[in-house]
Amino acid sequence: MKILSVHAHFDDYEFTAAGTFAMWQRKLGGQLRARVIVCTDGKAGHQFRTRDETGKIRLQEQLAAAKIGGYEFEQLRYPSGEVPREACLQATTDLLAALWKAVRDFEPDYVFCPPLPAEPLAGVHVDHVAVAEAMRKVAYMINVPHAFTPEFPADQTKSKPCKVPVILNVYDGYMSGANSCDLVVDVEEAFPDICRMSLCHQSQIAEWLPWVGRHNMEPPRSPEDWSKMLRRRFDRYHDKTGWRLSRAHGLMAAASHENPLRPRALR
Numbered sequence: 001m002k003i004l005s006v007h008a009h010f011d012d013y014e015f016t017a018a019g020t021f022a023m024w025q026r027k028l029g030g031q032l033r034a035r036v037i038v039c040t041d042g043k044a045g046h047q048f049r050t051r052d053e054t055g056k057i058r059l060q061e062q063l064a065a066a067k068i069g070g071y072e073f074e075q076l077r078y079p080s081g082e083v084p085r086e087a088c089l090q091a092t093t094d095l096l097a098a099l100w101k102a103v104r105d106f107e108p109d110y111v112f113c114p115p116l117p118a119e120p121l122a123g124v125h126v127d128h129v130a131v132a133e134a135m136r137k138v139a140y141m142i143n144v145p146h147a148f149t150p151e152f153p154a155d156q157t158k159s160k161p162c163k164v165p166v167i168l169n170v171y172d173g174y175m176s177g178a179n180s181c182d183l184v185v186d187v188e189e190a191f192p193d194i195c196r197m198s199l200c201h202q203s204q205i206a207e208w209l210p211w212v213g214r215h216n217m218e219p220p221r222s223p224e225d226w227s228k229m230l231r232r233r234f235d236r237y238h239d240k241t242g243w244r245l246s247r248a249h250g251l252m253a254a255a256s257h258e259n260p261l262r263p264r265a266l267r
């Protein structure tokens with residue numbers, strides 16, 4: 001089985017799908033291939049590092065987390081080869097083409113991505129919304145050969161069918177007020193792994209996120225301290241979706257252009 005996480009930034013995976021992936025790894029071992037795609041260059045969002053330095057550090061942090069998490073990591077690239085710029089992602093033809101190629105190349109059974117906000121007053125992050133919108137718009141095109149062959153040249157007289165994945169929208173802390181949830185996965189067993197993976201993102205959890213203010217957090221002083229902070233974060237996710245859960249859970253909603261999909265999603 002193959003599972004794919006597509007999200008906007010370095011660290012988004014650790015805060016959304018990592019627990020569910022880790023539980024699947026426990027269950028399937030070598031039968032599972034997990035891949036994480038980050039759709040931006042990670043250069044925005046630091047208060048004292050240059051853009052280039054920030055991008056380089058964040059890439060190294062993600063690679064360290066990937067080593068712990070045992071997943072394949074990829075940065076999304078436009079057809080030009082360029083990595084999309086953080087903080088101004090839009091659901092353009094180039095972004096759709098890049099996602100189409102990335103999904104077709106891997107042929108996952110499940111894709112995890114951010115949700116589209118249904119609530120017009122929801123607080124959003126432009127990059128998260130762009131990934132959500134592009135993924136939704138490209139969903140039907142996944143099994144349409146040559147939909148983006150002008151961008152990715154190929155022999156147009158040859159095509160093979162491509163498996164269309166179930167698409168799951170993960171809980172998104174940046175969709176304030178607009179998350180829905182109809183699928184919960186108990187990831188308590190993987191909670192220590194999520195702590196270790198997310199700790200790799202030091203330039204975010206110890207530098208940027210405490211500085212930016214909206215997260216109302218102090219830099220963690222130790223791994224134990226971080227574990228407590230992460231626990232509170234999970235509790236907050238649970239509260240916001242109305243689930244009273246004492247163990248850590250991955251929260252998501254099922255979405256796809258194919259219906260009915262919930263029986264498949266719950267398999």
Ligand SMILES: [Zn+2]
Pocket residue numbers: 008009012125128
């Ligand atoms: Zn993000």
